Amino acid sequence: MDFSAYLVPLLLAFVALFGVSRRVDVYNALAQGAEEGLRILLRILPALVGLMTAVHMLRASGVTEVLEKLLAPALEALGIPPETAALLLIRPVSGSGALAIGSELMATHGPDSYIGRVAAVMLGSTETTFYTIAVYFGSAGIRRTRYAIPAALAADLAGFMAAAFAVRLIFSAG
Amino acid sequence: MAMAWIWTGMVVLSVGYGIYAGTIDAVGAAAMEGAAAAVELCLSMAGIMCLWNGVMSVMRSCGLTESLSRLFRPVLGRLLPNACRDEETLSALSGNVSANLLGLGNAATPLGIKAAQRMAVGCGGKASDELCLLVVLNTASIQLLPTTVAGVRSALGAENAFDILPAVWLASVISVAVGLLAARLLARLWRD
Numbered sequence: 327m328d329f330s331a332y333l334v335p336l337l338l339a340f341v342a343l344f345g346v347s348r349r350v351d352v353y354n355a356l357a358q359g360a361e362e363g364l365r366i367l368l369r370i371l372p373a374l375v376g377l378m379t380a381v382h383m384l385r386a387s388g389v390t391e392v393l394e395k396l397l398a399p400a401l402e403a404l405g406i407p408p409e410t411a412a413l414l415l416i417r418p419v420s421g422s423g424a425l426a427i428g429s430e431l432m433a434t435h436g437p438d439s440y441i442g443r444v445a446a447v448m449l450g451s452t453e454t455t456f457y458t459i460a461v462y463f464g465s466a467g468i469r470r471t472r473y474a475i476p477a478a479l480a481a482d483l484a485g486f487m488a489a490a491f492a493v494r495l496i497f498s499a500g
Numbered sequence: 501m502a503m504a505w506i507w508t509g510m511v512v513l514s515v516g517y518g519i520y521a522g523t524i525d526a527v528g529a530a531a532m533e534g535a536a537a538a539v540e541l542c543l544s545m546a547g548i549m550c551l552w553n554g555v556m557s558v559m560r561s562c563g564l565t566e567s568l569s570r571l572f573r574p575v576l577g578r579l580l581p582n583a584c585r586d587e588e589t590l591s592a593l594s595g596n597v598s599a600n601l602l603g604l605g606n607a608a609t610p611l612g613i614k615a616a617q618r619m620a621v622g623c624g625g626k627a628s629d630e631l632c633l634l635v636v637l638n639t640a641s642i643q644l645l646p647t648t649v650a651g652v653r654s655a656l657g658a659e660n661a662f663d664i665l666p667a668v669w670l671a672s673v674i675s676v677a678v679g680l681l682a683a684r685l686l687a688r689l690w691r692d
Contacts, residue, residue: 333662341558350561359557360550362606367542367549374538380507382534383514386526392517420503429541429652437658446653446664450646451671455639462635463627465613466620473686474632478639481679485640488674492667 373422381426384412385434404483406490409441413448418455418482425449443497447489452482545651548661552647556602565607568598579637579680580619580630589618593634603643612638629687636679642672 345352384390390412398408406414413431416423428445435441455478463471518524559565572594577584584590592615599608612634619631627635646668654661 331660331663333665338555341555341562345558345562348562350558352558352561355558355561356554359554362557363550363553364546366553367546371539371542374542375535376507378538378541379531379534380510380514382530382537383518383527384510386530387514387518387523388521389513389517416506420506423503423506425648425652426538428649429656430537432652432656432658433537437653437656442653442656442658443664443667446646446649447667447671449652450643450649450664450668451641451675453639453641458639459635461609462613462616462638466616466631468620468623468625468627468631470626470692471635472627472632472692473683473690474627474635477632477636477679477682477686480682481636481640481675484678485671485675488671489667492670492674493664495670496667 370422370425374426377420377423377426378430381412381423381430385430404487405494406486407441407444409435410445410448410486410490413445414486417448417452417486418479419457421454421457424454440493440497443493444490447493448486451489452485455479455482541652541655544655545648548651548654549647552645552650556604556645556647559602560604560607565595565598565602565604568601569594572597580633582628583615583619583630583634586618589615592618596638597642600638600642601644603645603647608638626692629683632687633680633683636683637676640672640676640679642676644669 342352345355393415394408394411397411401408401411401414409431413424413427416427428449431445432442435445437443437446456475459471459474459478463469463474514527515524518527569591573584573590576590576593576597580593583593592611596608596612596615599605599611616631616634619628619634623631645662645665649664649668650661653664
């Protein structure tokens with residue numbers, strides 16, 4: 327059986343029962359969290375409008391295709407589908423940019439296609455590396471970051487390769 | 501400011517290449533489509549985002565974040581032994597990891613910053629090995645339920661928005677492991 331089909335309904339039931347057993351006002355907490363969800367959406371919507379506009383322009387002009395062709399030999403050697411080239415470049419720099427490119431990929435190729443799934447897994451298993459480094463070192467007053475950036479980028483590259491590998495392994499497609 | 505350059509670069513590149521390749525009329529149309537697609541996407545994933553944020557909020561009210569934090573104390577003690585000698589740093593660190601796991605970015609970042617600030621005391625602006633390790637740990641995603649991505653997938657009509665979970669977990673584990681290994685290796689090789 328596909329366990330992820332059970333995951334959502336069972337998780338909902340489990341969380342609700344667990345909360346009630348601990349005398350937590352489950353319904354109220356749920357509503358409060360939902361409100362927080364709206365706030366998150368409201369925060370990403372303006373950024374997404376700007377970036378989706380730019381991403382669609384890049385795609386329509388043909389720049390994305392040129393980029394894919396340019397990086398295809400290197401990416402194929404690493405087992406990464408070249409269609410995700412633009413996603414790889416923007417992911418460490420901008421979270422909303424990556425979401426814009428990723429959702430464009432999922433819409434173009436279909437969310438259940440190989441490319442669509444790889445894009446989703448890449449988004450889910452990596453972070454906005456440069457933003458995180460800037461926030462942490464900036465607020466801790468660190469100027470000499472030493473090897474933190476190369477190590478973090480190695481983790482990103484491994485995440486991208488692993489995303490493609492994991493989708494091939496689990497969905498045996500591509 | 502970085503985003504201003506990236507965005508401008510993307511637009512100028514599209515227009516420049518569009519004129520060169522004769523696709524400029526499509527570029528204009530695509531700009532309008534893109535803006536509309538962003539709002540459509542946000543609207544159609546709003547319900548899912550709200551639901552999962554609600555579930556996370558229930559988990560937090562149940563004290564799941566604290567239980568997870570306790571679970572991570574021994575692991576962190578081995579990973580960052582110097583930092584964990586300080587009780588307050590350790591509790592910020594374990595809170596940071598468990599909030600990251602639950603996808604509570606708003607809670608994870610302040611805790612991580614607090615730990616980083618305590619760990620940076622007396623470093624003279626130079627990152628210590630443990631501080632590098634903490635940052636690498638935070639730049640690699642370790643989210644158990646990637647709710648935003650699941651929201652996008654479901655908004656675009658995926659059959660089962662969460663069927664990517666095992667793949668996300670596998671990729672996350674590999675990415676974190678490579679990050680930690682790279683940090684350990686570079687700690688030995690780095691000359692400064």
